Structure formats: structure tokens, C-alpha cells
Amino acid sequence: MAGLASTEDRGVSAAPLLEGRGVDRRSFLAFCGLMASTLVLPESYVPAIAKALGAAKRPVLVWLEFQDCAGCTESFLRASNPSVGGLVLDTLSINYHETLMAASGKDAEALLKQTVGNERGQYIAVVEGAIPTKDNGVYCTIGGRSALDIAHEVCSNAAAVITVGACAFYGGWPSANPDPTGAVGLGSAMPGTKIVNLPGCPPNGVNITATLVHFLTFGAMPEVDAMGRPLFAYGELIHDSCERRAHFDAGEFVQAWGDDAHRKGWCLYEMGCKGPETHHNCASVRWNDGTNWPVGAGHGCIGCSEPGFFDADTPFYKRLPNVPGFGVQTTADEIGVGIVALTAAAFATHGLISIVRNRLQPEVVDEPTVPVEREEN
Ligand code: SF4
Structure with a gap:
């Protein structure tokens, strides 16, 4: 949070909150900055957050x-x-x-x-x-x-x-x-x-x-999506902000745990990663105070923020069946061409869904619909 002024400089006093906790103003502002970025708010909201926390x-x-x-x-x-x-x-x-x-x-x-x-x-x-x-x-x-x-x-x-x-x-x-x-x-x-x-x-x-x-x-x-999930955290697919995405687009996949591709950090799609259909901000906010996240550590996403994941996404190491063009007999080039077309379609569809969600913003949210169990292709 370099360049941020102190809370007092911004007309905010959080002194009562900081006293007795051993928290310096810099740490406090860094925390408020983290909250603003997680909520996908501009930095100008930091003083309002600091003020609310100091109330x-x-x-x-x-x-x-x-x-x-x-x-x-x-x-x-x-x-x-x-x-x-x-x-x-x-x-x-x-x-x-x-x-x-x-x-x-x-x-x-x-x-x-x-x-x-x-x-x-x-x-x-x-x-x-x-x-x-x-x-x-x-x-x-x-x-x-x-x-x-x-x-x-x-x-x-x-x-x-x-x-x-x-x-x-x-x-x-x-x-x-x-x-x-x-x-x-x-x-x-x-x-x-x-x-x-x-x-x-x-x-x-x-x-x-x-x-x-x-x-x-x-x-x-x-604001929430059609299933009541806040858009700041569940508005995007994990797949769209994943650090391994370039390998997916290039058709470079891990085929076995510990193989050369795994050590190089290639895509975990073939190992069952559910990132292409899971909405969550894990890739951007990460876990344990930003230390790492499952895909970053070499394990595929298990889809835990989607309804019915425990039945629909198991076995967790089974590849998602709904993306055609993959298979042992398919060449890397064919995979790449297939993925480019599918990716373009996915982006178009996701964009449309996002627009519809943003417009709908339902007042009342009921139980999410549990998807039918996936079939192996
Ligand atoms: S399939 Fe999984 S590992 Fe591969 S790019 Fe998508 S989210 Fe990342």
C-alpha cells in the first residue's frame, strides 16, 4: 500500500481500534486496502472502509x-x-x-x-x-x-x-x-x-x-449472482484468471502426478481440474494471506463453490467430460485448435451470463439448482 496517507491524513481516526492491539497504522491501512481490492473497489474507498472499522x-x-x-x-x-x-x-x-x-x-x-x-x-x-x-x-x-x-x-x-x-x-x-x-x-x-x-x-x-x-x-x-453469491468473489471462472491458463490454451497438460509437465507447472485439466466451470476468486486472492492456492500448489480445483460439487465433481481426478477435442489419440495441435474455438465460445457465453446476472440481481435467492451428475465421455 505504498503511497497511502495515514488514517488521520485522510480524516479518519481508527486510534481506538488500534490501541491495545499493537497494530500500526500502516498494517491497518494495508488491511483496508486488501478489503478494497478483494471487493473490487478502487483505492479511493480505503478511507470509508477504515472509518467503518473505526466506528x-x-x-x-x-x-x-x-x-x-x-x-x-x-x-x-x-x-x-x-x-x-x-x-x-x-x-x-x-x-x-x-x-x-x-x-x-x-x-x-x-x-x-x-x-x-x-x-x-x-x-x-x-x-x-x-x-x-x-x-x-x-x-x-x-x-x-x-x-x-x-x-x-x-x-x-x-x-x-x-x-x-x-x-x-x-x-x-x-x-x-x-x-x-x-x-x-x-x-x-x-x-x-x-x-x-x-x-x-x-x-x-x-x-x-x-x-x-x-x-x-x-x-x-x-451485489450477488443468480445463486446469491457475491459478484466480487464468484463473478468469474477460476479458469479465466488461472496462472496455468496459457498452458491450457497451448494444449500443454499434466498427464501424471510428478511428471515433467507437472514439475513445469502446466495445466491440470487432464488431472481433473474443475476450474473451467467453477466460479471463485481463488486465483486472484489466493489463500493463507495470499501465500498460495490449490492450483498454484499443483492440485486441480475440485469445484467446491458450485452446487452439488460433492456428487457431481467426484471422482475429483476424473477429467471434465464436456470439453471435446481431448484424448490420447488427439495431437497437441488439434487440442490447441479445439480449445481456441471453445475458449472463444466460453468467453462469449460467460460475458452474456455476466450481463444477465448483473441485470437480474434478484431480491430473493432460493436453493441453487444441483446439476445432474456428469457422465464420462
Ligand atoms: S484447467 Fe485448471 S489448471 Fe488448467 S488453466 Fe483451467 S483452472 Fe488452471
Whole structure:
């Protein structure tokens, strides 16, 4: 963030927030700059973000966990620089979070009831995990109440509702075949509810933080696509910003783990990469504070931000069948020609889809449609 003025120079005082955390202004501004770039906002929005994070008012957040592994919570909390990443936690008042709060048992449930009663229409509800619907939801109960019952009470009284992770998005691994509990995402459990979905297994903590920062800064959730996913994080295909894309276009593919092409960093399409059909910003924001991301580390994308990925994208190392022109008997030149035509068509289609999405911007988002299982070609 070279060239940025201090917060005071920009008419913003974040001193109360920085005090006691050992965070210097430069780190704070770098964090605000990261949030602006993740949200695809110009740098001129940095002061507004800094001001929002420095505000005295602390919006209340209620974080529910149902059928999950708590991996989304871990993703949200795992910042290599917790002093800076924790600023958002300090800006929020997290009244209920089973993994984080000290209270337990009846005290915890009383806290939830009190928050929903006192902060009605004011708090942000975050849902992690799927909701079982079979046998009256008996497969996930908390304090004697079903997940479905709790979700209805908390989410219908919230100012904004966010789902984090594939499970809360469409059902995730709990809903994978044979789906013994009838697990569904929040959109299906509560049709007609306005929801912002942050799918992924887990979702990138940067995108969770950026969504909350957007709400804190603008008082509204970011724009979403037809499945309720914020456009800043899910508006583009991984394939279109992948550092291995030039090798895809040139027909240069890894054929076996550890082969010469793998060591050279060639395209992982033949090894089952789902990047050509997966919408996510992993390639640009990366993971672990920008250190790397799965494709960068040599493993193909598994498509975890798309609905139904756990059934539709397995086996994960099976090549996507819907791009013709590939096969052991196909020459590299033929592959290249085929891909150029397909790439042009894909760009045209994606552009059209983006335009339609931008125009639609639905108010209400229901459960995403799970695609039919792919067939091997
Ligand atoms: S197929 Fe995967 S590895 Fe190859 S360019 Fe696309 S996203 Fe990158």
C-alpha cells in the first residue's frame, strides 16, 4: 500500500481500534486496502472502509452451526496476522458462536434468545452447516430444538443473512449420496429468504471478512449472482484468471502426478481440474494471506463453490467430460485448435451470463439448482 496517507491524513481516526492491539497504522491501512481490492473497489474507498472499522457502533452477529465440520469457522479465524484480521471481529459484537463463545448449555441458549429478542431486525445472522429435514430434523438438535426451528427463528428476524460454506449453500457433504438425513441448504430450508451465499469447502476467510466489511461500510450486502453469491468473489471462472491458463490454451497438460509437465507447472485439466466451470476468486486472492492456492500448489480445483460439487465433481481426478477435442489419440495441435474455438465460445457465453446476472440481481435467492451428475465421455 505504498503511497497511502495515514488514517488521520485522510480524516479518519481508527486510534481506538488500534490501541491495545499493537497494530500500526500502516498494517491497518494495508488491511483496508486488501478489503478494497478483494471487493473490487478502487483505492479511493480505503478511507470509508477504515472509518467503518473505526466506528464506535458494533453491529451484533449471531453465527449458527448445524451439520458441519467447523472448517468454515476455522477458515474465517486463520489469519497469519491475527492482530489485523481480528479487527473485524473487534468491530462486531459476536453474541452467539458455539465455537468461540465461553458460555455453554442453558447460558448459551439464553444468550441467543436474548439477542434475537433485543436486537430484532438489527443483527447479522451467519449460518454454517446443512439443515437436516428427514424425521422432523432430529439429526441435528441444539438445546432440544431442531436446526430448522432455530434457523427460522434467528434468520427471519435478522437484518441480513449470510451462509458460509457448501453445506449451508446447498447441503454440502451431509447431503451427498445417499443423504441419510435429508440435508439441505438454508435457501431450501427457508425459501423466499434473502440470503448472501459464500460457498466453498471451506470458503476463503478473506471473502467472509470482505462481505462483512462491505456491510459495515455501505450498510448493505454486496451485489450477488443468480445463486446469491457475491459478484466480487464468484463473478468469474477460476479458469479465466488461472496462472496455468496459457498452458491450457497451448494444449500443454499434466498427464501424471510428478511428471515433467507437472514439475513445469502446466495445466491440470487432464488431472481433473474443475476450474473451467467453477466460479471463485481463488486465483486472484489466493489463500493463507495470499501465500498460495490449490492450483498454484499443483492440485486441480475440485469445484467446491458450485452446487452439488460433492456428487457431481467426484471422482475429483476424473477429467471434465464436456470439453471435446481431448484424448490420447488427439495431437497437441488439434487440442490447441479445439480449445481456441471453445475458449472463444466460453468467453462469449460467460460475458452474456455476466450481463444477465448483473441485470437480474434478484431480491430473493432460493436453493441453487444441483446439476445432474456428469457422465464420462
Ligand atoms: S484447467 Fe485448471 S489448471 Fe488448467 S488453466 Fe483451467 S483452472 Fe488452471
